[in-house]
Amino acid sequence: MSTDLDRSHLKLLSYNIDGLNEYQVLYRTQVILGMILSEAPDVIHLQEVIPETYALLRPTLDANGYTCSGISQQFAHYFTVSAVKKARCSDVQFVLEDFRGDAASRQGRLLLKTTALVDSKWPSVFVN
Numbered sequence: 001m002s003t004d005l006d007r008s009h010l011k012l013l014s015y016n017i018d019g020l021n022e023y024q025v026l027y028r029t030q031v032i033l034g035m036i037l038s039e040a041p042d043v044i045h046l047q048e049v050i051p052e053t054y055a056l057l058r059p060t061l062d063a064n065g066y067t068c069s070g071i072s073q074q075f076a077h078y079f080t081v082s083a084v085k086k087a088r089c090s091d092v093q094f095v096l097e098d099f100r101g102d103a104a105s106r107q108g109r110l111l112l113k114t115t116a117l118v119d120s121k122w123p124s125v126f127v128n
Helices: 025-039 051-063
Strands: 012-016 043-049 066-068 079-085 089-098 110-118 122-127
Touching (some): 012 025, 043 051, 051 066
Parallel strands (some): 012 043
Antiparallel strands (some): 089 110, 110 122
């Protein structure tokens, strides 16, 4: 349930879920999901997501009121994922962009840019 106090702050969670480490990756993903849901952030940025962990993350986040990005990188083996709370964010768009200039990625990675209207009045951009 939202209160005025809830809307006075925007809670952002960023987490490298270490999906490239195969040791207990599905168990660790379930623990991370529990932490995410208990913290109830408005914006979520996850790194090192792999298809197996995405298969757990996406339906759980969708079922708990989040709009979630799809598989965001050209790499099939790992990628970033962003999600925003539907109750706080509307007009959501997820866009992949290249790193520019001297910041260009040697590995060909992309930025996952999320644009949204927060609380129906604050145009916002979040980059993962």
